[in-house]
Amino acid sequence: MSPAVRQLCLFADIEGYSRHRAPEQVEAQHRLLQVMWYACSTAGVRIHPSHRQDQGDGQLLLLQPGVDEATVIAGLITGLRDALYEVNRNIGWGRLRLRAALSQGAIQVGATGYIGVAVVAASRLLDSPDLRTALAKSRHTDLALIVTDDLYQDVIRQGHSGLDAARFQRVQVANRKKAFRATGWVHVAPPPAENPNVLLPHIERDGRPWRTGMLGVAVTGGAGLLVGGAVAGYELGAFDGDPLPAVADHHGALGQDLYGYDPDGFDDVDGLPEVPHHPDAGWGDPGGWDDGHHDSWSADHI
Known part of the structure; x- marks a missing residue:
């Protein structure tokens, strides 16, 4: 087993993926990869091939250790928002809308996947009713993000450039079947004020x-x-x-x-x-x- 390394964890999932037919799901996966690659580029981070886990309607990425978390988180949010704007300019099969979760912690690479509290937290927060509802109710935008409480306290609320704590709403996430309970902070990203001129x-x-x-x-x-x-x-x-x-x-x-x-x-x-x-x-x-x-x-x- 690999050593435990503290990393940021980004988990994203496509809204309404199962409602689409196979050709449309292929297109959705293609657009998802474009959005995730662009967001990482905007944030200035690299993803080692072994630190990416594809899940059809979603993707889990582990960011390299030692990054400036405030800069990276702001870049990821902006990159996801702008890339979604671009892929949705030509509607085609329909709008691509994403839920995303950010966490951080010591993570190991196991035999069949990633191991760590941060990975579990990101997965549970991503699937929370609060995040699903936030995206469903916000038809003017295509991104709803949730961050763990420690990331909010340590990074978001500290007044760093590009991060507005007032735009994050506190929620309590509980999943009895998974024995999970945690505080999260939901952010519904507003659309860009103007065309961001994205090159996907x-x-x-x-x-x-x-x-x-x-x-x-x-x-x-x-x-x-x-x-x-x-x-x-x-x-x-x-x-x-x-x-x-x-x-x-x-x-x-x-x-x-x-x-x-x-x-x-x-x-x-x-x-x-x-x-x-x-x-x-x-x-x-x-x-x-x-x-x-x-x-x-x-x-x-x-």
Whole structure:
């Protein structure tokens, strides 16, 4: 079992998902991924592939430890709100509306899922009647969020920029069947005052994003993609605070794409020459997970 690490936990769920037919559910899942990726990008956080749990009509994300919680929470709320505005501009099968829950605590990765009070709390709060009712009654917006009492007391009510404690309403959540009782704080996010000009990522079938960017380059999963005369590779493990990484990511001594390089320091790049850019497994960041370390456009990738 992995060590227990204190992390923020974001759980989101689509309203009314089961009412839709299979093709509409496919579209809903696609939009959900776009919204979640964009929100993380806005908040400046990265999601390790092993810290994401998809559930069809919802998604659970564990954020990296040591983040500025006030900045990240404000960014997540703004990102979710703005991305929902964008995906709902073209209605299609219907509006995507989300319930979301935020908690924090020591979390472990177990054999079949995540372990920790924070994960349980987020799940129970997400399913609370108070949150469901808040979203159902607020037809002018598409996001209702609930946070745990400790997050509200430690972060929300402290007057940080982008967080208005007056917009959070205290609720008591009780689930007798699950032996759960807790205080939560519900926030119904108002729609953006103006068009936020959101650029949503394109989601591939495997759930990984790419989007067009500088020099006509599109980033895609695993292989190179030729767009507008340029070739780029997408490296999932090179998150630098932006869940939509740039293309100058993991490269070997001869310019190889070290896709799948293990950030934990285990050698999974067999048969390649030495990689002086990532000296050894004992180096503090062999996988290039530090902020800003791999976030540039490189001529040897174009």
